[in-house]
Amino acid sequence: MSEQLKIRKARPSDISNLIEFFIQIYGEQTVFQVEAFLRYYFQSPWNKESILESNWIGLNSKDEIVSHYGGLHYKLILGENIIDTIWGVNAYTLPDWRGLGFNSTLVQKLFDANPINATLGMALDTHKFYKKLGYNVFDHQRLKRYLFLFRVEAFELVNEIGADIGKAKQLVGSPITVSHWNDPGHIVELNSQMLETHGLQLGRQVVCTTLRDEGFLKWRFLDHPFIAYKVFAFVGENGITAYLALRPELLQPSGRMVGRIVDMYGDARDLYGVISFAIQWGNNESLLYLDFSKIGELYDHVLMESGFSVLEEDDVALFPQVSAPVAKRPNHEYLALKSLEFDEPIMALGINDIYFTRMDSDRDRVAKINQIK
Template identity: 20%
Template sequence: MPWKCEASATFERFWLNTASTADVSLRIADCDEQQVPALQSFFERVYRAGYALCDSTLLRWQFQRTPGSDGLRWHIKLAFDGSNIAACLGFVPLEITLDGAVVRGAWVVNWMVDPERQQLGLGPLLMREVTREFEVTLNIGPNRAARDVLSRMGWSDHGELPRYVAVLDQPSAAVLANAERLSWPSLSPAPARLQSSSPARVVRVERFDADATSLWDRITAAGSDTAGTRRSAEFLNWRYADHPGFRYRLFAQYQDARLTALAAYRVEVVQGMSIRVGRLVEYLDTADEGPETGSRMLAHLLDDARAEGVSVMDFFCGDRRYEEQLARNGFVADPAAIAALPLLFQPIDRSRSAISFMSHTRRRSAAIGGSPHWYVTKGDGDQDRPN
C-alpha cells in the first residue's frame, strides 16, 4: 500500500486550500505540442532571454525523447492562471534501483513559478502531481528555498554531494582560483596493489552495450545498499552518446572479456579563457570487489584528460564507496582546498559552491531510512547541460 508522510499530506492540504480560496482561475495540465512555444516564452520571461531550453532540440531530448518514452508525450506539468502559464515542472521518467529492486521513478527538473504568482502555491501543487505518479522522485540541485519547501512536503534531504577534484596543471588551476599560487594538498604515495594475472583493458567506446546494464545490476544486486538511477545501456546512451549539445568521451574497462568499469566525461573550455576543465559525470567500478580486479579506469581517464589539455577535472558523486580509488589517483576531497576552485565556468561563478540532493518515496524503504549509498552524479537530473 502506498505510504505518504503525514507532513506531506498536511502540507498539500494547506496549499490546496490556499489556491482554492484565491480569486484566480487555476488549472493543472500536461504540456502538449501546441503549448511548447508559450512554454519557451515563459522560460525567457521568468528566467532570462536565451535560456538553454529555448533550444527546441534540447527541450525535446530532455522531456520527450527519453528512455522508455513513446516520443510523443511531453513530460512537463503546467499550471495556468487563466490562459497564461504561471508555473511549470519538468520530469524525466526513469528506472530507479532501490533496495535491490527496480522501481518506477523520475527526476524532477525546471521547477519554475512566475514571481508574480508565487503566493498561489502553484509550485507545490505541480510537485504533488508528479510525485503521485512515481514510487520514487529525485531532485538534484534544489536551492535553499526549494529544499525548505520540499522538506515540509515530506522529502528527505541528503545534503550536498561530495566533490572530488584532480589538478593536472597547477598554474592554470591557480588562474581559476584567482590566486597567484594555488595551495593544493600534497598527495600520499599510492598504496601497493596486487597485480592481476589478467590486466584490465580500458577502451574508448562510442556507445555502451548490454554489458553496462549488467554491470549496474551486479553492483546493485539484492543485499546491496546502492540506490540511484539504473545505469542501463539505454539510459547511458540517451544521456551521453545521444546528447544534442555536449560531446562526452565514453570509456569501458574489460577484464577477461567482462565489463568491470565504465566512465564518461566531457571537456569544457572556460568562458573567456583558453583553460580546459574536465567534467567527470559517470564512474562505475567493481574495484571494491577486491584488489585483484586491478582497475585502471581512473588512471586512464586522467591520462586521456591530459592529452586533451585539461587542467582540472572534477566529479560530484553521492556514493562514497569510490573515495579510496579517487584519492589513490590524485582526486582531492578536502572542502577547504576545493572551495578555491569555482563550480561553474560559463561564465566563472563563485557564488555557488555545492549541489544538493533530495528524494521522495511513496513507500517505506529500508534503503531510504538507512541512508543508502546514493549513486548520484551531475549526470542525473539536469545539472550537466548547456548554460
C-alpha cells in the same frame, strides 16, 4: 491579483508556449528555446515517443504559462527492485504569479503521480521545505567534489571568481606529475556499437542508485545529440565491468579547458585502470584539471588513491562550477528522495546506501545555445 489556479499536465502542443516561458526566466541565450533540445531533454530514455509526460504547468486566465515543474524519466535501483523515478527539474513561477499556490500545487502533483520522486540542487531553505514534505534529505549533506590538478594555472580561475586562493591551494596542493601508464589492453573509448558487442556487467555496487543499462547509457552519453562526451570503459572477459563518462568543458572567457567527470560506475578494481586512462587523456589534452562530484561513499578510496583531492561543503565552490562564463556559485548540491509506495525503504536509506552523480537530474546539461556541440 485574483486568479483561479489552472494546473494541468503539459502536452507536446505546449512546446512553443514553454519556449516563451523559458526565455522569460533563463534569458535570450537559453538552450531551452531550441525545440529539439526540449524534446530530447523531456523524453523517456526507454520510450523516445514519450515527451513531457511528467511536466506540470500552471496557467493564468489567458492560458499563458506562468509556472512550471518538469520531470526527467530515470529508473532507480532500490535494493532488489528497479523502480520508475522522476527527477523534478526547472521548477519556476513567474514573479507576478507567486504566492497563489502554484509552486506547492505543482510539487504535490508531481509527488502524487510517480513511484519515486527525486530532486537535486537547491538552496538549503528549499531543502528544509522538502524535509517538511516528508522527503529523505540525508541530514542535509551535499555532493562532494573530487579534483585532480594538472596545472597551476587552475588557481587563476579561483582568483577570477573571487574565491579563497589560499584555501584552494591548501586543499588541492600542487599539480600532480602524471607518469606513463601501460594499459594491458582492457581500456577502450566506448561507442554504441562496442556497447552492443560487449554488453554490460557492471554489477550492483550500492543499495540505491540510478539504473545504468545499455539503453540509458546510449541516451545519456553515447548518442547524446547536444554534448560530446568521452566514455572510457574496462572490457573484461564477460563484458564491460566499469566505465567513466567525462565532458571536456571550455571555460569562458579565458578559453581554458577542464574535464568534468560526469559519472563513473562498475567494479572498483577495474575503475582504477579506467581512471588512470582518463588522467592520462586529460594530461595529454592539456586540461587544467579533472573534477568529479558525487554523494555517497562509494569509490571514495578509489578516487583518493588515484590522486584526487576532495572538496566538501562550502569548499566545493572554490573552483568554478559554471563555465559560460565562470562564476562563483554556492554549493547547493542537496539531494532529496520521496516515495508514497516505497516510503519505508526510501526513508531508511543513509548516506552509505546511496550513490548519485552529476549524471543525475539536470546537474550536467548545456545552459546556453553556444554550448551545443
